Amino acid sequence: MLKNIQIKVIVAFSIVGIIVISLLGITNYMNLQDMKSQMNPNMQIQQVNYLISNYENQTKIIFIVWLIFFVILMIIIGIIISKTVFAPISSLIISAENAIKNEKNKFDNKKKRNISDLVYSFDVMNNELKENLNEATRQSKQMETILLHMTDGIIAFDITGKIIHINPAAKTFLNIDKAESFEEIFDKYNVDINLEKIIYLENWTSSEQKINVEDRTINLFFAPFKNENDRPGGVIVVIQDITEHVKLDTMRKRFVADVSHELKTPITSIMGYADTLIENEVDKETSSKFLQRISGEAERMSHLVSDLLTLSRYDTSKAKIEKVEFDLGELVKYIFEGLDIEMKKKNQNGECFVTSNVPLVYADRSGIERVVINILSNAIKYTPENGSIKVYVGFVYNDAYIKIIDTGIGIPKEDLDKIFERFYRVDKARTREMGGTGLGLSIAKEILDQNNSMIDIKSELGKGTEVVIRIPTKQTKNVKEKVNEE
Numbered sequence: 001m002l003k004n005i006q007i008k009v010i011v012a013f014s015i016v017g018i019i020v021i022s023l024l025g026i027t028n029y030m031n032l033q034d035m036k037s038q039m040n041p042n043m044q045i046q047q048v049n050y051l052i053s054n055y056e057n058q059t060k061i062i063f064i065v066w067l068i069f070f071v072i073l074m075i076i077i078g079i080i081i082s083k084t085v086f087a088p089i090s091s092l093i094i095s096a097e098n099a100i101k102n103e104k105n106k107f108d109n110k111k112k113r114n115i116s117d118l119v120y121s122f123d124v125m126n127n128e129l130k131e132n133l134n135e136a137t138r139q140s141k142q143m144e145t146i147l148l149h150m151t152d153g154i155i156a157f158d159i160t161g162k163i164i165h166i167n168p169a170a171k172t173f174l175n176i177d178k179a180e181s182f183e184e185i186f187d188k189y190n191v192d193i194n195l196e197k198i199i200y201l202e203n204w205t206s207s208e209q210k211i212n213v214e215d216r217t218i219n220l221f222f223a224p225f226k227n228e229n230d231r232p233g234g235v236i237v238v239i240q241d242i243t244e245h246v247k248l249d250t251m252r253k254r255f256v257a258d259v260s261h262e263l264k265t266p267i268t269s270i271m272g273y274a275d276t277l278i279e280n281e282v283d284k285e286t287s288s289k290f291l292q293r294i295s296g297e298a299e300r301m302s303h304l305v306s307d308l309l310t311l312s313r314y315d316t317s318k319a320k321i322e323k324v325e326f327d328l329g330e331l332v333k334y335i336f337e338g339l340d341i342e343m344k345k346k347n348q349n350g351e352c353f354v355t356s357n358v359p360l361v362y363a364d365r366s367g368i369e370r371v372v373i374n375i376l377s378n379a380i381k382y383t384p385e386n387g388s389i390k391v392y393v394g395f396v397y398n399d400a401y402i403k404i405i406d407t408g409i410g411i412p413k414e415d416l417d418k419i420f421e422r423f424y425r426v427d428k429a430r431t432r433e434m435g436g437t438g439l440g441l442s443i444a445k446e447i448l449d450q451n452n453s454m455i456d457i458k459s460e461l462g463k464g465t466e467v468v469i470r471i472p473t474k475q476t477k478n479v480k481e482k483v484n485e486e
Helices: 002-038 045-149 168-174 182-187 195-200 243-279 284-315 328-338 340-345 365-381 413-418 428-433 440-450 474-485
Strands: 153-158 163-166 208-213 216-226 232-241 323-326 349-354 361-364 388-396 399-406 454-460 464-472
Touching: 153 168, 168 216, 168 232, 195 216, 195 232, 216 243, 243 284, 284 440, 323 328, 328 340, 328 349, 328 365, 328 388, 328 399, 340 349, 340 365, 361 365, 361 464, 365 388, 365 399, 365 440, 365 464, 413 454, 440 454
Parallel strands: 349 388
Antiparallel strands: 153 163, 153 232, 208 216, 216 232, 323 361, 388 399, 399 464, 454 464
């Protein structure tokens, strides 16, 4: 741009110079004409021509001098103007351009940096958003999986009573095939519950109720929840099948009642005989009879307390179980021979068969001995005179077994599932008369369970009973230990 201005200045000075030179030329020309007009006509032509030629030469010299002077002047003026005017301006313009370029570069760098920072921020936000979405999705799937496989039922209702979520367990417990409202579900089970009271009057409303659905007892727990604005959002209902708890509670109550009854009967008898002996004078024979009754009832109470303590030890895992390897055939023969006297008293035909290939068993010897004694004693006790009792000891499927078959009074089919319950008696009067506590089979079942053994009873009323006991052998024990080591 400065170069263009310099050229324009030089051109302007050149034009001025040309005009000045032209004016000089015109002036010389006019002076020449004046000189011609003023010449004497009498002068000779040669003189005139000489004068004119001389004037023209002078004029040319002057013109050339002016031209050289003008050129030198133009150069000097150009240099002066360039140094004094255009150089500072040029320097100022260059500085301004450099400043502008620097600012522009700074702006561009800042702009690029800002854009880069913005892109980085967007990348970070995008990654965080993806992570949050993935975490939310993962938690949602975890919650869905938990709710899907929960054994308890879960139903979430909104504030209007519409189902928001329900898991399969809840559908099964309440027999829900299609979407129903809060009122429709619980009205059919006569549940006295109000959705609005639960939501708005939580502290004054019963939030737990029990209902019966077919043969099950169901517990319902109602809990209100709030939405993201901390306002009432609806109600969650937790549904639990407490049938087993109710059965266990019933059994506990019945057990306490049975124990009280079993203890009360001999205590009453003992107190009655003792009071009679104290308050009345009786002969020696009657006194001896009463004392025998008192001793019998006391012995019966002792057996009962002993059995209860045994069950208690097994229930609390405090019973000492020392598993060893022993010959089951020899143990059964020993017990059978010890009870042979009892069988002969009733003229019963007793036989014991032990196969030769029965391996050693791995169990609590004293516990198994108690079980065999209990089963054999029951067989002798409930088999009439001249009856038959056969005992077999063998080996099958890695288990040793004891099979006891009698021709006794048998057990009704409807009672077979209950005979292992505590204090359960098929014939209570006869059992009490024979001195039973009603806990023998319960104790036997507990002992066998602790020894990883099994018991199975088959019976028919009036035709006898078959009891099969399975006990792990040494071979089975070694296989289990090998698997554990691997």
